[in-house]
Amino acid sequence: MSGRTRTGDASFPLIELRDVERVYGKAETEVKALAGVNLVIEEGEFVAVMGASGSGKSTCMNILGCLDVPTGGEYRFRGVDVRTLSRDQLALLRRHYLGFVFQGFNLLARTSALENVELPLVYRGISARERRARAMGALDRVGLLGREKHTPAELSGGQQQRVAIARAIVSDPKLVLADEPTGNLDSVKSVEIMELLTRLNRGHGITIVMVTHEPEMAAFASRRVHFRDGRVERDERSATSDSGAFQTLSVEQPIGTA
Amino acid sequence: MILWATFLMALREIRRNAMRSVLTTLGVVIGVAAVIAMVTLGEGATARVTGEISGLGRNMLIVVPGSARRSAAISNAAPFDRDDVRAIATEVPGVRAAAPSASRPILAVYGNKNWSTIVTGSDNAFFDVRSWTFLAGRRFEEAELLSGAPVCVIGATVRKELFGATDPIGAAIRVRNVACEVVGHLDSKGRSTFGDDQDDFVVMPLVTFQRRIAGNDDVAAVFVSADDTVSTEEVQDRLEILMRQRRRIGPADEDDFLVRDMKEITRVLETATGVLTTLLGAIAAVSLLVGGIGIMNVMLVSVTERTREIGVRLAIGAREREVLLQFLVEAVVLSTLGGLLGIGLGLAGSYGAARALSLPFVFLPQIIVIAFVFSAIVGIAFGFFPARKAARLNPIDALRYE
Ligand SMILES: Nc1ncnc2c1ncn2[C@@H]1O[C@H](COP(=O)(O)OP(=O)(O)OP(=O)(O)O)[C@@H](O)[C@H]1O
């Protein structure tokens, strides 16, 4: 079993959305959640996606995460048009390159935090011992050490969210997609999570795309993309952005693929 | 080793969802146990009927007065006599043996014990025609048969009730007002299909019975055993011709006697047990169906949660086949477990039931295999196909499923 899909050339941008549309429903009940999104994200960037509720942020994230397919337009991941990939190839792409933090956590019920975090590693064929060690490490990074035996029902909303983050980062993905990762956290915890994401971004060159409503959280990002009615309304980069440096650093140094 | 990890994961899921697992397994257990119990009992009943028919004596015909239209009891057809029996035994080709029979219910007494049973007057042909074997003692002697000596042979039940463990040979029992010596006792045949005890009788020479008990020379029935070389139909025809002559029945008149072929009775019994087996099979099929519906319900109830679970697995990079493997392992483990429990329960249950109903316990390996395979199919179908449907969704649709 080949562990790799065609991932394209690293000289291409990591993410390239061209006139991406996503239409839900049919005829009268039709909802155009995305109405032509154009967006290029380079490797190593830390992007905050902002916008009003219903503006299509989650829809866009699902498409970026290859959980959903656009009804129109083109999505290239490292130059590869994802429409040309089979379901299995998309699964392998998610397995090896992506980490997803869902808006609604989506943890497995009655399953301990540790086992939830281990799950992505199971499908990478990593031994039980190494899985445990890495999952504990990820739980440590989100500050949940000591809670690894608890099931989602025994954890607070914020703790569940941190388990979800640990699960997304445990496999050292190239790209972490986080849909409101601080939506259920108080400002102290939120800042901790932001610092964690910033560390992952700067220290490991992991590209991060994060949806948030809070400008304070968006300030951690090097770039802010504003959605409105299914389109990108505004795209602003921090003056202090230094992501370019990491971009070059990370190009030929895949993380978590050793 | 994703395969091994998947297997372990499936086992963990089974334990994690203990209630669901138990309910699913229960469906399989009930289905398999029911099928095995029903079919085993049906086969047991058939085996007993078959055994009994051969115990009745092969190629047996019974000649009785009366007509097919009117029953013997209300018809005024004359009984047979000893000459009729002799004629049947000697004049009809293909007759191996012919035993006269006349019976009365009586009370048999020995010492301070008594037992109500049936006494039959006959001769040694009785033991041949009905295939009785002696456990001890002897048949009647020619002189005893001719003179009407007070001797008798007893069935296993009478021996048990009157003598317990002691040896009955040579003892004198009182049958009505006849004190007769027990000269032999017979091996047991057990209960018949209809539940009556076949070993509950006393036989004495016909002459003794007619003089000392019945007070007439009547013979109520003749049991005929045909040679293996001729068909019973042929012998039946010959018997009818002979009896019509002997009873002087005109060509236009109806028979006032009946020749019954045991084969017909056998056929009737076989039809009856066939119906029984079919009925039990139908009940078993219904229980399998109920078991299957039970499994389906459990699966449908859990499908929402499981679809989300599948969505999560797909989202973090599981391929369809890896998700399916896990669900397949879960379904196989549960239905195998259920199947094994069901086999155990079914065998234990049918063994107990067979003993309670005094049926033979027939061990049928093929039905165990069939029930097991069927349950596995049911379990896998209901456990696996909903999962396959979910695994083919877009991950996001599986995640959003409600
Ligand atoms: N599965 C779906 N079927 C139909 N319409 C949908 C579906 N998912 C989203 N929509 C619609 O698409 C639009 C965009 O939804 P989306 O979830 O992307 O918004 P969002 O920006 O993430 O909002 P929020 O900030 O509240 O999470 C909304 O109008 C929503 O009603």
Ligand SMILES: [Mg+2]
């Ligand atoms: Mg959203």
